[in-house]
Amino acid sequence: MPELPEVETTRQGLEPLLRGARIAGLLLREPRLRWRVPDGLPRALRGRRIRALDRRGKVLLLRCDGGTLLLHLGMSGSLRVARRTEPRGPHDRLDLALAGGTLLRLRDPRRFAAVLWTTRDPLEHPLLRRLGQEPLAPGFRGRELWRRARGRRAPVKVFLMDGRAVAGIGNIYATEALFRAGIHPARPAGRVSRARYERLSRELRAVLREALAAGGTTLRDYRGGSGAPGRFRPRLRAYGRQGAPCRRCGSTLRALRLGQRQSVFCPRCQR
DNA sequence: AGTGCGGCCTGTCCGC
DNA sequence: TGCGGACAGGCCGCAC
Numbered sequence: 001m002p003e004l005p006e007v008e009t010t011r012q013g014l015e016p017l018l019r020g021a022r023i024a025g026l027l028l029r030e031p032r033l034r035w036r037v038p039d040g041l042p043r044a045l046r047g048r049r050i051r052a053l054d055r056r057g058k059v060l061l062l063r064c065d066g067g068t069l070l071l072h073l074g075m076s077g078s079l080r081v082a083r084r085t086e087p088r089g090p091h092d093r094l095d096l097a098l099a100g101g102t103l104l105r106l107r108d109p110r111r112f113a114a115v116l117w118t119t120r121d122p123l124e125h126p127l128l129r130r131l132g133q134e135p136l137a138p139g140f141r142g143r144e145l146w147r148r149a150r151g152r153r154a155p156v157k158v159f160l161m162d163g164r165a166v167a168g169i170g171n172i173y174a175t176e177a178l179f180r181a182g183i184h185p186a187r188p189a190g191r192v193s194r195a196r197y198e199r200l201s202r203e204l205r206a207v208l209r210e211a212l213a214a215g216g217t218t219l220r221d222y223r224g225g226s227g228a229p230g231r232f233r234p235r236l237r238a239y240g241r242q243g244a245p246c247r248r249c250g251s252t253l254r255a256l257r258l259g260q261r262q263s264v265f266c267p268r269c270q271r
Numbered sequence: 272a273g274t275g276c277g278g279c280c281t282g283t284c285c286g287c
Numbered sequence: 288t289g290c291g292g293a294c295a296g297g298c299c300g301c302a303c
Contacts, residue, residue, distance in 0.1 A: 002296060034279080034298080058297080075296050076281080091281085110280045112297060127298095154274065163298090170296055219296060220283090260276075262294085 002073040004135065004168030005208055006216035006230060007058050010079055013225025014104065015053040017081055018062065022099040023048045030093040034074060034114040037094070041117055045069070045096070057131045057167030061122050068122040074112025076221045080105055109221060131167040135204050136212075140166075142198030149197070152189040158259040159189035160204075169204070171261050172217055172239045177204040179238035184270040185263040186256065210235065238264045 002010070026042040048064040055061065060079075062069040071079065082088075082105045084097070089107060094115065096104040106113060118125050132148065133140050148165040149156070159165060160174040169177075178185050180203035183196055192200070211217055216230030219240075223229055237247050242255035246266040255264045 006296080032280095072297085074280095074298085077296095108280095109282065110295090110297095112280065114298095152273075158274090161297090172296065217296080222296070259274095261297095 002077065002216070002222055003058060003170035003173050004055075005173070005211035005232070006222050006224075007055055007060060007073065007168070008136075008212055009216045009224045009230065010073075011053050011055045011060055011225075014079065014081065017102065017225075018050045018053050018098075018104070021050050021102075023050065023064070024097040024099045027095040027097065028093075029095075030111070033093060033108065033111050034072070035116070037115050038117075041115070044117055056123065056128050056134070057163060058170070059127060063122075067117055067119040070114065070116040070118065070122060070125060070127060071106070072114040072116075072127065074108060074110065074114065076110040077106060077108040077113035078221060078223045080107070080223060080225055080227050107221075107223075130164050132163060132165040133167065135166050135168060135201070135208055140201060140205060142201030143194065145201055146192070146194040146197035149189040149192060154189055155186045155258045155263075156183060156189045156192050157185035157261075157263055161259070161261070166204070168208075171263075172236070173204070173207055173211070175239040175264055176207045176237060179265060179270060180207060182269050182271065185258055185265050187271075238266070240264065 023045045026045050028037055031037040051063045053062055060071040082103045084101045084103055091109040092105055092107050094106050133144055145165050149159060152159055157174050157178060160169050177200060181200040183192060183200060211232040214230060214232040215224050217232040218229035241253050242264045244253055246253055246269060249268050251266055251268040253264050254267050255262055
């Protein structure tokens with residue numbers, strides 16, 4: 001689920017509550033996530049002070065003194081603040097308890113989330129090391145997308161979602177950005193012109209900003225840090241709309257499978 | 272190296 | 288109503 005706008009919404013919602021807080025403990029109800037959460041993690045975290053909550057791509061970085069907890073929400077994960085007394089659901093996998101009785105609760109029905117502790121530079125962690133440009137950062141450039149696409153025969157949509165050229169893009173926003181830019185998702189990445197990558201980078205930034213302003217897209221599980229669903233779904237122009245009319249030209253939107261993922265596009269507007 | 276695929280999980284939906 | 292299969296916001300690991 002959560003792509004960049006959802007993870008950033010979560011970050012923005014949680015950061016004020018976490019910054020400066022002290023970790024009272026970690027309750028691991030279900031350590032079997034994407035990778036098994038080590039039994040020693042609660043002891044490693046207890047008593048540490050949280051400095052900041054940052055984000056790189058789809059990964060949250062809970063920066064503590066002496067180390068960083070990396071949180072990846074996978075397909076179905078969400079994080080929210082809860083009171084200690086709040087009843088928990090069957091998919092609430094762990095609670096990070098803060099001094100004062102507040103909990104940071106990870107809900108993850110499919111157990112694809114990752115919780116990893118590192119005492120080194122987190123940006124050098126294997127999860128983050130190879131990530132490309134941050135699409136909302138001021139330095140984000142279509143030129144760099146174009147450069148990284150040289151010689152690539154994979155579909156441009158697969159290239160966008162791969163993370164090594166641009167970070168944080170998943171199926172929803174790759175679909176939406178390609179629709180807005182008028183680029184066919186199956187076109188080989190290396191056969192998209194530099195000018196069209198510049199257009200694509202602008203559309204990508206625009207759709208991410210709009211989604212972020214709406215608190216992200218909720219399809220099923222996603223909730224922001226305060227528990228509210230995202231409001232961007234009705235504003236999706238292509239994702240999930242196969243068979244419906246294109247909002248620009250009226251043609252029927254079609255779907256194909258690229259890299260095992262559903263890809264919706266307008267056969268007339270996207271070339 | 273780049274590419275394509277299976278697999279990891281659980282829940283839901285659809286067709287029979 | 289019940290059941291099997293496909294599919295879902297992500298990404299790793301493997302074979303070629």
